[in-house]
Amino acid sequence: MSFRRRNIKKQQCEAVVGAQCGNAVLRGAHVYVPGIVAASKFMKAGDVISVYSDIKGKCKKGAKEFDGTKVFLGNGISELSRKEIFNGLPELKGIGIRMTEPIFLSPSFDNVLPSYLFLQNLPSAVVTHVLDPQPGEKILDLCAAPGGKTTHIAALMHDQGEVIALDKIANKVEKIKQNALLLGLNSIKAFCFDGTKALKLDMVKDADGKPPFLPESFDRILLDAPCSGMGQRPNMACSWTLKEVTSYQPLQRKLFTVAVELLKPGGVLVYSTCTITLAENEEQVAWALTAFPCLQLQPQDPQIGGEGMLGAGLSFEQLKRLQRFDPSAVPVRDTDLGSLGGARLEDLVWLANKDCIGFFIAKFIKCKSTEKDP
Structure with missing residues (x-):
């Protein structure tokens, strides 16, 4: 588009x-x-x-x-x-x-090869590659609807393993199930469940595999958190109040806390949002590294977006390990789109950030020791 x-x-x-x-x-x-x-x-x-x-x-x-x-x-x-x-x-x-x-050239892909194609924005596809799911693993998509990242995770795993998708809105969960069925992905199990309550505290193991789950149940977790959505574009919403923006931070931290508990030692947690605010992105990373000494911030692959934003107290090395897509921060310059066949990587990165939604990605690993990230 x-x-x-x-x-x-x-x-x-x-x-x-x-x-x-x-x-x-x-x-x-x-x-x-x-x-x-x-x-x-x-x-x-x-x-x-x-x-x-x-x-x-x-x-x-x-x-x-x-x-x-x-x-x-x-x-x-x-x-x-x-x-x-x-x-x-x-x-x-x-x-x-x-x-x-x-007014914008954005052709609809509705019902175009529905058994083969699932339309996603570039950063949404990048975040799943950063998670790097492997065949045979048990993976949790904590806020999964409408299921684009869920189905991408299952596809990258070659549909081998188990992908648990949670969302608390029933019709959205049905959409996840429909997408999984349409794409022939059998590894996905979707449940209508509040992610903040996904941790089982009584330590009694269930045989049905339904939420809530015991601590350290998952190899990898994607927390694509509810957010203010200020990176979505084009968008009819032209203003947000401070109250609206700051209201998401407590919910994001509740979900993050549950995710850390559910993650196995050595497991990977990827936190992402489709917004560009410091409070919902870099400040959450700084909070997480302080609140959970077991977490270490990791480099990302692929790294297509820009570095993290200053202002949350993170070091320059930590900011380099974050990935931020922010079209408003990309300087305008003339580019011949027809000549991109032999373009340098930095030109492609510039174009990707200029012409996509705003997005943020952070990747953590849960260590057995309490050694802090540099």
Whole structure:
């Protein structure tokens, strides 16, 4: 996907969609009927429509026009008339507007070779390689939905071993199971369970293999933690409050504590977020190294993102062992994309960071001794 905005002529006939639908359209989706909030009075099937997103949720359902805060998403062809969309009958679920000129070139991969392909952002694929799962291991994906990293872990293990995927939202767990079935991955077991409660404290071993689990049960653990999501792009959300951002840190630490307890000595723990804040990333690493003397920060392979950010008290050597994708920190420069076939590695790294989501990765190993990381 390219994040370069296109210049598109706006049409007189308009439709307004909700912010969640707007996010999906920015990332390559068509407009489905439930997402349409308003439409011009005389809109009919076959019309060329300019689509806008109501980012503040102020537009009334069924409105004929909207003068509030809205963001242009591009043009499309209406599949239905205004009357059909807002007819008062049970809600339609199909495509309402087929996007033909989105402002960002992000083609949809929905139902394109679904048994072979699973679309992921570059950092999401990198983090699983950093975890480096091996055949025969028992691996925990602590906050797994919708299962992109879970299925990638199973694929890298050649579907040999056991991948436990947890998420506390039932319909998201069903999505993980569906993806595993679609891709023919038998090593995945998905459970609807709160990751903060995944540690069994009574030390009575269960034979069913369901959560919670005994301490030191897993060879490797991925904690792709809930976060403020400030690295996601394109995104209709244009502001976050300090309270919203700082609210994630306690939850992340609860999950991290559980992960350390569940990890075997010598095991690998990878912590990642799709945000760019110091509080949710480098500060969490600094806290973890102090709170858990058994943890040592490890180099990462592959190392495509930049180094960690100053400000959390980590040494320069420790910052080099972190991996941060932050497009806002990459200087703009002209690059001929057609000449990248023989490009240097540093040029490819620059391009990867410039044109991807914001993301953070830290890799730890749990040692038997309490020797501190340098």
